[in-house]
Amino acid sequence: MIILVINGPNLNLLGSREPEIYGIETLNEIKVWLQFQVEPKGDKLQFFQSNHEGAIIDYLQGQIGVADGAVINPGALAHYSYALRDTIAAVDYPVIEVHLSDINAREPFRAISVITDVCKAQISGQGKAGYLEGIKIIQEAV
Numbered sequence: 001m002i003i004l005v006i007n008g009p010n011l012n013l014l015g016s017r018e019p020e021i022y023g024i025e026t027l028n029e030i031k032v033w034l035q036f037q038v039e040p041k042g043d044k045l046q047f048f049q050s051n052h053e054g055a056i057i058d059y060l061q062g063q064i065g066v067a068d069g070a071v072i073n074p075g076a077l078a079h080y081s082y083a084l085r086d087t088i089a090a091v092d093y094p095v096i097e098v099h100l101s102d103i104n105a106r107e108p109f110r111a112i113s114v115i116t117d118v119c120k121a122q123i124s125g126q127g128k129a130g131y132l133e134g135i136k137i138i139q140e141a142v
């Protein structure tokens with residue numbers, strides 16, 4: 001099974017970015033941890049990070065007919081990107097929305113996600129474990 005792990009704007013700064021909110025682990029450390037948890041059991045994780053909405057959309061589109069599912073932390077795109085929402089609705093594989101922090105317990109604008117209802121599930125506030133939880137949902141669904 002090929003499962004995408006996609007991270008949007010500013011998630012490349014994990015480790016130094018507001019560590020009191022997002023923790024001290026880098027995105028690469030989270031990647032290595034996820035690979036260690038998942039890949040020995042046989043499934044393949046494919047990672048992609050971009051600060052650009054269009055690049056993420058191109059990547060998701062390019063995986064039509066290829067990927068079995070995707071876990072996406074869209075960063076702030078979750079709160080306003082109808083273009084990303086339309087892409088998630090269009091692809092032929094399930095997409096799980098993940099946020100490291102609890103978006104319902106922060107500024108009011110973060111509690112609104114325009115992609116949640118086209119995603120199979122939303123996981124928020126579980127830190128890096130949220131990605132693993134999302135991967136498990138895909139593994140169980142396919």
Ligand code: DQA
Nearest residue numbers: 010073075076099100101110
């Ligand atoms: C985030 C939450 C978003 O509101 C924020 O814009 C991010 C990270 C999270 O992982 O908690 O960039 O998606």
